[in-house]
Amino acid sequence: MLFVLLLSFKTSYLSQLLGERGDFMSGLITVFFSVFLAELGDKTQIATLLFATNSKLSPFMIFLASAGALVLSSAIAVLAGTLAKTYLQNIPLKFIAGVAFILIGVWTLYEFYKG
Numbered sequence: 449m450l451f452v453l454l455l456s457f458k459t460s461y462l463s464q465l466l467g468e469r470g471d472f473m474s475g476l477i478t479v480f481f482s483v484f485l486a487e488l489g490d491k492t493q494i495a496t497l498l499f500a501t502n503s504k505l506s507p508f509m510i511f512l513a514s515a516g517a518l519v520l521s522s523a524i525a526v527l528a529g530t531l532a533k534t535y536l537q538n539i540p541l542k543f544i545a546g547v548a549f550i551l552i553g554v555w556t557l558y559e560f561y562k563g
Contacts, residue, residue, distance in 0.1 A: 483522075492518065 487493060496514040500507060532541060 487518075 496510060499505060499510045
């Protein structure tokens, strides 16, 4: 819903309002679709799907709770990223993240074949 509201404003007004430079809408769309695609089939979706199978819980309540949890976890990630950018400027974070993902993949394959 927030995304739709943001799209209804003019790009120049949003850029001026938020004090950002460059193409605000391009950045917004890039981040939105990157996160959306990353979340497809993720543990959070599976957990939400499982909660939705419980007939004692309201689907609207499940939506609000899961959306709130995603907003909070995203806020924490943005805060952590901002702090990391400020205090860890000389550390190659993208390289470290890439190596970490590769190690997690190798560990997952090892666990799979280990049985």
